[in-house]
Amino acid sequence: MRIVRETPLSMTLELAQLTVTMLSDGETAMPLTHLRGLDGEALPPAELEGADLSGGKLRLPVRAFLVQGRAGCLLIDSGAARAWHPTLGRLPAAMNEAGVGPGEVTVIALTHTHVDHLSGLVDEDGGLAFPNARRILVATEELDAFRSEPRMIPVLSRVMPLEQGDGPMRGVTAINAPGHSPGHMAFLVEGRLLIWGDLVHHAAVQFPRPEVTWVFDDAPDQARASRLALMEQAVEAGWLVAGAHLPNPGLGHITRDGNGYAFHPATRSA
Numbered sequence: 320m321r322i323v324r325e326t327p328l329s330m331t332l333e334l335a336q337l338t339v340t341m342l343s344d345g346e347t348a349m350p351l352t353h354l355r356g357l358d359g360e361a362l363p364p365a366e367l368e369g370a371d372l373s374g375g376k377l378r379l380p381v382r383a384f385l386v387q388g389r390a391g392c393l394l395i396d397s398g399a400a401r402a403w404h405p406t407l408g409r410l411p412a413a414m415n416e417a418g419v420g421p422g423e424v425t426v427i428a429l430t431h432t433h434v435d436h437l438s439g440l441v442d443e444d445g446g447l448a449f450p451n452a453r454r455i456l457v458a459t460e461e462l463d464a465f466r467s468e469p470r471m472i473p474v475l476s477r478v479m480p481l482e483q484g485d486g487p488m489r490g491v492t493a494i495n496a497p498g499h500s501p502g503h504m505a506f507l508v509e510g511r512l513l514i515w516g517d518l519v520h521h522a523a524v525q526f527p528r529p530e531v532t533w534v535f536d537d538a539p540d541q542a543r544a545s546r547l548a549l550m551e552q553a554v555e556a557g558w559l560v561a562g563a564h565l566p567n568p569g570l571g572h573i574t575r576d577g578n579g580y581a582f583h584p585a586t587r588s589a
């Protein structure tokens with residue numbers, strides 16, 4: 320892994336054949352009560368020590384990722400556009416900083432169909448934000464949810480089902496990681512970097528305590544099991560990880576730490 324480019328809203332890593340670029344969509348903050356304990360209740364204040372706060376709330380960055388190689392240009396997730404918080408929707412600026420035009424994206428895959436992941440598919444005028452992306456891959460379990468979203472009507476003819484084991488482009492494999500949503504997907508790039516979507520929402524709490532869930536987890540027990548399994552696998556295999564809500568730069572590696580794990584953000588020296 321080599322960091323080849325860094326800008327305020329992006330970071331590009333070179334793997335063997337492919338490059339992966341983190342694209343920041345901006346940052347927002349969520350109520351402290353969004354983190355949930357094993358009983359499903361909000362964590363008591365004493366258990367929020369070490370949380371990463373902004374204005375007394377849980378800091379929540381939003382990111383998408385781009386995988387580029389000779390076979391094409393894959394965008395994983397598309398940010399919140401203007402559909403959620405006003406501080407989000409910076410994906411086009413991040414791509415501009417990274418030197419990639421929207422017309423270069425050839426295929427798009429979604430980790431899941433929540434508002435901060437699908438909204439950027441359609442531009443402010445209701446047109447296609449990525450006109451040359453002929454395929455938009457959505458997990459089979461979430462196709463109905465995607466199709467029932469009125470804002471997504473312009474892209475519906477390009478939507479195709481995504482299944483565990485599929486390769487959205489050469490060198491990238493979809494891995495089912497359900498729980499946060501029914502068809503939540505992670506993507507393993509070149510067998511060494513796992514782009515894991517929403518496996519973690521608040522790193523400062525959920526790495527040391529991976530049993531902690533998020534209020535919007537569709538099936539909290541399953542989300543917890545997916546997180547534990549993939550964190551352990553990432554440590555065992557020495558994978559880099561990348562996540563939609565991980566702290567800057569959204570990429571790094573994991574080690575075991577006490578009863579949980581620790582996240583080590585990628586830096587030029589690492």
Ligand SMILES: [Zn+2]
Nearest residue numbers: 433435517563
């Ligand atoms: Zn999300």
